[in-house]
Amino acid sequence: MTPLPRARTLTAMTSLSPSSLSRIRIGSAPDSWGVWFPDDPRQVPWQRFLDEVAASGYxxxxxxxxxxxxxxxxVLAGETARRGLKVSAGTVFTGLHRGAAVWDETWGHVSSVAALAQAMGARHLVVIPSFWRDDRTGRVLEPPELTPRQWRDLTSLTERLGREVRERYGLTIVVHPHADTHIDSEENVAxxxxxxxxxLVSLCLDTGHYxxxxxxxxxxxxxYGERIGYLHLKQVDPEILAGVRAAGTPFGPAVARGVMCEPPAGVPELGPVLRAAQRLDVDLFAIVEQDMYPCDPDAPLPIARRTRAFLRSCGV
Structure with missing residues (x-):
């Protein structure tokens, strides 16, 4: 395994000018419109999502x-172009800790998403580990902790995925730590x-999930500044989170309770996160994601507008 040099610390980067602010590009995602699935009657139609995300200033x-x-x-290029929108990334779910037996099935899904992302001019593929319990029902699907062998499979196959996606599609994978997956806590992320x-492998830091x-x-x-390749901006409600943790509530029901909240009402504070990211002096996407599945179809647009205004007040 290639040794990893640690990133420059923030104290070593304090001389960077505020102009690095311009290197953070803000966007949003279907998730902020309550979209978790390819097809669900409780989700807004894709045309409405595109109309409203553009109307929100993203x-x-x-x-x-x-x-x-x-x-x-x-079709997608025409629909996005006429609304002034561009695609930053595609998203895939993987279960690579299960070993080589799942590679072919995983690659079949990854290649479809990567091809579309590449065609749309995106440069990133967000990789989310599979859930150890069902995000809708809470049913436990497998143990929440990986064995040493599963960790080896997860890391080696993720490296393979990074190599294949880069060589075939010119995309960088950014792995997304996520609640109710095996890459979640500080210990497991490290x-x-x-x-x-x-x-080969960068990180999509989702501030809310983390x-x-x-x-x-x-x-x-x-x-780990050098490993941060992408950001998802999100906040959690600390009071609801405390109850969720105490009760062991699965992620899906926790979202339905409102654990992910509208900025700036929750944690972490996004201003310090953005300032830390800016001092890395690299180009970064910062994509707003407020998990709201399911939600009233009229709820996302005003939240998105307020969130975009709040982020402008943070300087991005």
């Missing part, structure tokens, strides 16, 4: 669950990063 979007937006690149090649699992986003940026 320029960049993610593809969301594959099949929600049109998968024909020509173990994953220390076990993977920095040249806080949900007890992590400190600013500390993570300070420690």
């Amino acid at each position: 320029e960049w979007i993610e593809l969301g669950p594959y099949g929600y937006l049109p998968t024909d690149p020509a 173990r994953f990063l220390d076990g993977t090649d920095s040249g 806080a949900y699992c007890g992590g400190d986003s600013v500390k993570l940026i300070e420690t």
